[in-house]
Amino acid sequence: MLRLLSVRLLAMIPLLVIVSFLIYSLIALVPGGPEVVLAGDNPTPERIQEIREELGLDDPFLVQYWNWLTDVLQGDLGNSFVDDQSVWSAVAAGFPVTLSLVALTLLIAAVLGLALGLAAGLRPGSWIDRLSTVTASAFMALPYFWVGMMLVLLFAIQVRMLPAVGYVPFTQSPLEWLEHLILPAFSLATVPTAVVARQTRAAVTSVMQEDYVRTARAKGLHPRRVAVKHVMKNAAVPVVTAFGVEANRLIGATVVIEQLFALPGVGKLAYFSVFSRDFPMVQGILLITAVLIMLVNLAVDLSYGYFNPKVRTS
């Protein structure tokens, strides 16, 4: 296990080098370069030259990249063009918000998706199965941000039950934290719920046809006990798979949802940085996101071995 982990972590290094190069190269795409963005309106050529020297933009591109990379490796992602705050501290400030949002989303998706998938898979062809399938298809097709808007419309504007915007830290008030996050988390959870439900249904229907389930039922075990003892145990794999597949999309979706619900997370920061062309911030967030996604994928791959010993050796 430890060997596998270290091999996989080492394999990430070349990928990360290319990813970081790509991220840094984004600067090369900017018309006029970051110095024009930094210099503001109607800059004098002298001012632009001054900034170019300050940022080291007259160095060859590879040298610039190398300087940036060595800074990054020393934990320095640079400072914002907008307010000179360090990229790390800005991201660190937003991280708890985004983490809360994603965690709650995954929780909702796991509970709801498993329930739908189990109900459908245990009785294929029944009305519960059809209801669950229709719900999953609808969750798949409804745009998550639109679901968010409709939830705001219902629960914040029509019935003033929940706040439409803002965030309260968990440490300050757990209840208000939940109130502020439940709507955005639910709208983010639609697609993962559908994916978990589908995967669970498929897994459950195939497990139900296994010989050991037949045996268990034949020897008179109560169907509910069969479901819990033999079927549920196998349901973890599809959920983990679904989370792995969805992690990438989910991180992207937080950008939109945090914007809609005015949550001060990393997604909102990313959006603001793009709009204000705050390149160090955009680069930093992209790099952190890429590393996070790689780690999630690695964790998902490794967890297969935990849940399903058959794949451990391969």
Added chain:
Amino acid sequence: MTRSESVDIGKPVAVPVKEDGDGDGGDVAAHVSRTRAVVRRFRANRSAVVGCALLLLIIIVTAAAPLIAPYGPTQVDISDRLSGPTAEHWLGTDSLGRDTLTRLMYGGRVSLAAAGLAVLIATAIGLPLGLISGYFGGVVDWFLDRAADVLMSFPAIVLTIAIIAAVGPGLTTAMVSLGIVYAPRMFRVVRGSTIEVRREVYIEASTSIGTPSLMILRKRVMPNILPATLVQLSFLLASALLAEVTVSLLGLGALPPTASWGSMLGQAFQEMRSQPWLAVYPGIAIAIATLCFNLVGDGLRDAFGRETRKA
């Protein structure tokens, strides 16, 4: 939006080829009957047919918008702003007094065309590279596969937004960026099916009688990876539509006064307290179109696949 990648496309339907001497991929009759069988199976799938019909309807209505829309897309009626559904404006008007039904039709044109453009670019890049990578393997394959890894280690929407940040907003920019971001998804599917097809005996037979690689790719491999490609195409279209909407919603895609489903939704969000209906319509339109793409994709996959059909 990676959910389409996990979809099991089913094994490419490899039809055993009876060589009929002209070196064009064998028995023509076998090809025709296979196509017929696929069409028959697709038509037997009720939800796929409904999805297909609805999609056609949406495309026709949006394409014919200049002919059938009751107003102009930017025609302003300042005396009748934010109205609910009325006899003159069936779906009401927005904050500038523009007719919502009209803008929905024109917006659909923009959104669907944008999604199509992105998928076209993704296919133009992903299909040939996937073929080359899967068929020839080796260093080229290793390199291209790593490149796909790199592009796929970002959330699609974040990477698209980052490219827009560098190049500047606008729908065309957004969709070209999205096309590049989606290219690995097409590449992966094409590469995977090509690798599977390459192992078939008839490819070995063709190689051994000295058929040039390009001919094999065109006549033997292409027809057999087509099913997987088509299925991926419809799922990518659904994703691309959603991405267009997302980008325009954030104000980075379609810029005012151009109507797109995304920009309409973005404006509607601002007006939600005064006219909630504005946010409802574009969402329903997007959901129906997405559902149709997914239904067609599912239908195609079932019609092509051998194993999946039974389930």
